[in-house]
Amino acid sequence: MHSMKCIIIDDEPLARSIIKEYLQAYPSIEIVAECSDGFEAAKSIQQYQPNLLFLDIQMPKINGFELLELVETKASVIFTTAFDEYALKAFEQNAIDYLLKPFSKERFHKAIEKALHNSDYNNTTSLPENLFNTTLPANRIVVKDGSKIKIIPLSQIHFLEAADDYVKIITTEGTFLKKKTMQHFEQMLPQQQFARIHRSYIVNLQFITKIELLEKENYAAILNTGQQLQVSKTGYSRLKTVLGI
Numbered sequence: 267m268h269s270m271k272c273i274i275i276d277d278e279p280l281a282r283s284i285i286k287e288y289l290q291a292y293p294s295i296e297i298v299a300e301c302s303d304g305f306e307a308a309k310s311i312q313q314y315q316p317n318l319l320f321l322d323i324q325m326p327k328i329n330g331f332e333l334l335e336l337v338e339t340k341a342s343v344i345f346t347t348a349f350d351e352y353a354l355k356a357f358e359q360n361a362i363d364y365l366l367k368p369f370s371k372e373r374f375h376k377a378i379e380k381a382l383h384n385s386d387y388n389n390t391t392s393l394p395e396n397l398f399n400t401t402l403p404a405n406r407i408v409v410k411d412g413s414k415i416k417i418i419p420l421s422q423i424h425f426l427e428a429a430d431d432y433v434k435i436i437t438t439e440g441t442f443l444k445k446k447t448m449q450h451f452e453q454m455l456p457q458q459q460f461a462r463i464h465r466s467y468i469v470n471l472q473f474i475t476k477i478e479l480l481e482k483e484n485y486a487a488i489l490n491t492g493q494q495l496q497v498s499k500t501g502y503s504r505l506k507t508v509l510g511i
Contacts, residue, residue: 269294269296270294270296270317270318270381271296271298271314271315271316272289272295272296272298272316272317272318272319272320273298273299273300273301273307273310273311273314273316273318273319273341274286274297274299274300274301274320275301275304275307275319275320275322275325275333276301276302276321276322276325276346277302277303277322277325277326279302281322281346281367282300285320285374288374288375288378291375292378292382294382295318295378298310298314298316299313299316303325303326303328304325304329304330304332304333304336304415305327305328305415307321307333307337308333308336308415311337311339312337315339316341317341317342318341318342318343318344318362318381319339319341319342319343319344320344320346320365321334321344321345321346322345322346322347323347323349324347324348324349327417328408328415328417330345330347335446336408336410336415342361342362342381342384343361343362344361344362344364344365344378344380344381345361345363345364346365346369347364347365347366347367348366348367349366362377362380362381362384363376363377363380364377365377405420406418407420407444409435409442409443409444416442418437418439418442420455420456420459420460420470421470422437422439423435423437423460423470424436424437424438424469424473424489424491424493425467425468425470425473425489425495426448426451426467426468426469427466427467428448428466428467429443431445432445433447433450436493448462448465448466448468451468452468457508458471459471459472461501461504462501462504463487463495463496463498463501463504463505464495464496464497464498464501465498466496467487467495467496467497469487469495471508471509473490473491474487474488474489474490474505474509475488475489475490476488477497477502477505477509477511478494483499483502485497485501487505
């Protein structure tokens, strides 16, 4: 049996040491890296291409869900978390398993057995898009900017634009790409702050200065940056509702 490469990602040293201790019973699992935050983890996942991740959810800098959004990995994921079972039901069936802290050795072994029987360690972890916006409050978007990780506060986003398999995020600091769908952002972003005004655009309402009629039933949203965004019929109705016009 070939070795299963594993990375432990948790900001608590004690939590990492417990996982290491329990893994001693599994010589076929090789710990290739230990990470105390999501930035370290993103680099290690790229470097080692692991088969298995032990992943905490609440960590400094970026959380466990944001990390999974940033990295392309086929690794199986076992969440290790202090979240209660109610919060975990959202993804219980989609990750390999979760371990609710503090977890027993017996509970740990059950999770490992699931991971070992996950065919060839090559199944992409199936996590629904809405997992990332229902479990933790969204007040930012995390993107990769070259080799760096960029955290964008929602208040700095002017608008989002569809771009094939990506979404362009236009901000005060520049434009960034995220491999997500417009539907994902429409569901994730707070409706009191952002509105889908066209199939290609989601706009931050605080940047709109006026809505202009270009021709019959053809409107444009004018931003305080001078940018002009096309508004569809549905988008215009939505804007009228949220802006009270």
